[in-house]
Amino acid sequence: MVSALGLDIGSKRIGVAGCDQLGLIASGITTLKYRSFKQLTQQLRQLIEERSVQILVVGLPYSMDGSLGHQAKQVQKLADRLAEALGLPLAYIDERLTSFQAEQLMLAENLSPSRHRGLIDRKAAAIILQQWLDGH
Structure with missing residues (x-):
């Protein structure tokens, strides 16, 4: 079986x-x-x-209309650089609404999404990875 790492890339944090x-x-x-890119690759290399x-x-x-907006292009740019620096193949998953799903899971656990931003990022990354795993 393939060991995969799911990433929810934001401008400040990466789940x-x-x-x-x-x-x-x-x-x-x-x-x-x-x-920094260097620090990020070091941290990811250790996990890998x-x-x-x-x-x-x-x-x-993706935007709700299915197009790649500015944020999606920024994510692609960083992800492509990471994959190259880490020497790993890359797969993309449509992540529309994953942060919303993560917030809903937190509310169900009686956790405040606004006070646990990092947890939302981790949960969103897990949703992204689970979607990919389910498809393989």
Whole structure:
């Protein structure tokens, strides 16, 4: 089975999710603060080595009409650079509404989304990765 890392890339934070050894269940691992590309690649490289990751799965924030807006193009640019720097293949998943789904999960757990932004990013990354796993 393939070991994948799911990424929910934002301008300030990146939610990171991983999957179990069977590649069936995705769960949030951490939220990384985006300070520099070098620091980000170092942090991701460590996770990739620990988890024997073989592919990066990145959520692409399409516009509601299905087009690639400014944010989606920024995500693609960073994801492409990361994949190249880390030497891993890259898969994109439509991430429309994943942050909303993550917030709904938090509300169901009686957690305040506004006070747990990093947790939303992790949960969104897990939703992105789970969608990819379910499709494979």
